[in-house]
Amino acid sequence: METLLLDPEDVADNARTEEVIVAVEEAFAAYQHGNVQMPAKSYIELPEYSGDFRSMPAYMAADEWDAAGVKWVNVHTDNPEGYDLPTVMGTMIYSNPRNAFPLAIMDGTTLTRQRTGAAAAVATDHLAVEDATSLGIVGAGVQSYTQLEAISVVRDIEEVVVADKRQSAVEAFVDRFAEEFDVRGGSIAEAAGCDVLSTVTPVRSPIVDAVGEHTHVNAMGADAEGKQELDPEILLDAKVVIDDYEQCTHSGEINVPWSRGLLDDGDLYGELGEIVTGAKAGRTPEDGVTVFDSTGLAIQDVATAHVVYERANEDGEGTPYALVDTEVR
Template sequence: MHTLLLSDEDVDTYADMPSVIDALEAAFAAYQHGTAQMPAKSYVDLPQYNGDFRSMPAYLATDEWDAAGLKWVNVHPDNPDDHDLPTVMGTMIYSDPETAYPLAIMDGTELTMKRTGAAAAVATDHLAVADATSLGIVGAGVQAYTQLEAISEVRPIEEVVVSDLDDERVERFVETFADRFDVRGGSISEAGHCDVLSTVTPVEEPIVGPDDVGERTHVNAMGADAEGKHELADDLLLGATIVIDDHEQCTHSGEINVPYHAGTLTDDDIYGEIGEIVVGDRAGRTADTGVTVFDSTGLAIQDVAAAHVVYEEASDREGGSPFDLVGAGN
């Protein structure tokens, strides 16, 4: 046996987006049905380097496959200026649950972008209006690209409005997708009045209020991943149907963490978890549903599900670089 080494380009090649979306939906279902294990994310704080490490292990069993893995990821804000390295880097170890053999070691940064977009697509499929054709994006960084790539797989997106303080970022985004969509830059309100809105910013002061969205807009709140981050105004959240990916993570570091800790928003204001909707325990969008918000913090089961797709596709196409990691090669 050999372990596959898969670079960021390999992950991009083999992370077939429709398959990743299906795998994430299966992962949410497994989590809801209790056939997944996901210990709490652990942190190694390194204040002397202005950074930290985070470990995200998980196992999940679906009706057709099971998988296990660990993502080891860092956040070092000084890296770009001091070391010419990315702020965030991730490594995914993907293992055979039966034998624990390390089937693959793959780039976790590209994997995270793919599964984050796919998570928004799963939520959009269940919570956006069925005939949604417009997508707004607030924040034109790297995450914005997979938001459009994934959401356009579940809705016939035609019009895209992207809003960002950095005009060059907006221009790059528009140029990338100009041949596939009617895409342009615009204000936050213009983006928010699309059928679907994805927010992918690191802000700590809300930038999207209730007047910035349409009456039936579905919002994917993807930017908050740490305590204090907060993209959507409290009155927008309180007037919306809120769906979360995981209660512990969302109340600790998701979009709702600030108003939840302040007591402004309580458990009574949370409609349910995405897994409940995926398996049919709760209804998704109905004719009476107004604004919906998906609070996504990113779960380890999503990384494992996406890694499963990448590994299987790479194996089928004889991709990646096989090597003998544990002395079990033939």
């Protein structure tokens, strides 16, 4: 047996968006049904290097398959200027839970972008108005691309407004999608007035002051204590759905107003797993603004890795490598 090495291009080619969305939705369902093991994300803080390491292990059992893996990811803010490296890099080890064999080692950075877009699509499918045709995106970095690619699978998106203080990033985004959508740069307020809004920035003070009366918001950027993108008043007036209680109250979009006592349990509608399994209703005719607070779960990485590995293995892609000495007993 050999381990598949899958580089960024391999992961991108085999993370078929429609299949990843289905797998990520299955991950949320497995979580709701208690068919996962997902220890808390652990951190190694390295202030002397302006960075940290994070490990995210998980096991999940869907109806017809199960999988396990761990993502090892960093955030080193000095990397671009000091080392000509990305700020964030990730590596995913994907294993067979039956015998622990490492089936694949793959690029975790591309994997993260794919599963984050898929999570937003799952939430949008359950919480946005059925006839949503416009999508606003705040933040035109690498995460913004998979937001549009995935959300356009679950809603018939026609108009896209992207906002970013970096004009070059807006132009690159528009150039990428100009032949597929009516896409343009605009203000944060214009983006926030769309039927669906995804925020994908690392800011630590609110940049979105208000949204449309029936806008669904995917708050994707806050993934650490102190980060927030939305004015707390938006949350207080919205149906708020989270991915995980512990992670969201500690490091999600709700973490700052939560720590200040502006939000409590009564302001949370439920977790996305409850909605995808039918334990709680998604959007109802009475709903106005809905918000999905996404911190990113390790089971999403495992589910996406499952899709990537199965497709790559079936199509003979990737580089086989004898990582394990199978002669040793």
